[in-house]
Amino acid sequence: MSWHLDQATIVAYGDGALDHARASSLEAHLLSCGGCRDMIAATSDRDRLESSDFVFLAARAAAPEEGIVSIDDHLRAVLLKWSATLDLQTIADRLGVSRKTLWEKKRKLGL
Secondary structure (H helix, E strand, O other), rough: OOOOOHHHHHHHHOOOOOHHHHHHHHHHHHHHHHHHHHHHHHOOOOOOOOOHHHHHHHHHOOOOOOOOHHHHHHHHHHHHHHOOOOOHHHHHHHOOOOHHHHHHHHHHHHO
């Protein structure tokens, strides 16, 4: 996705006024764009939303019919699920990658 959210889109999303296709596209974008997640979080009634508040997006992301997801999608889901409770080294050890590799992927994914 080469676009980012504007205020009107944020309001429409918050009001549930976007059609399914547009909302799904926006949510797919939020999975990898920390800046746009921050913009959504800033419009919340709560003081601050955290990355874990966006975990529902990973669950909504449509998995391919074959059940195969890309490595980036898998890492994104793992990081969103476990970053709040496990340190990066522990996650890296469980994935069988170095902490540096996982940190670089996390940065690339905007998490």
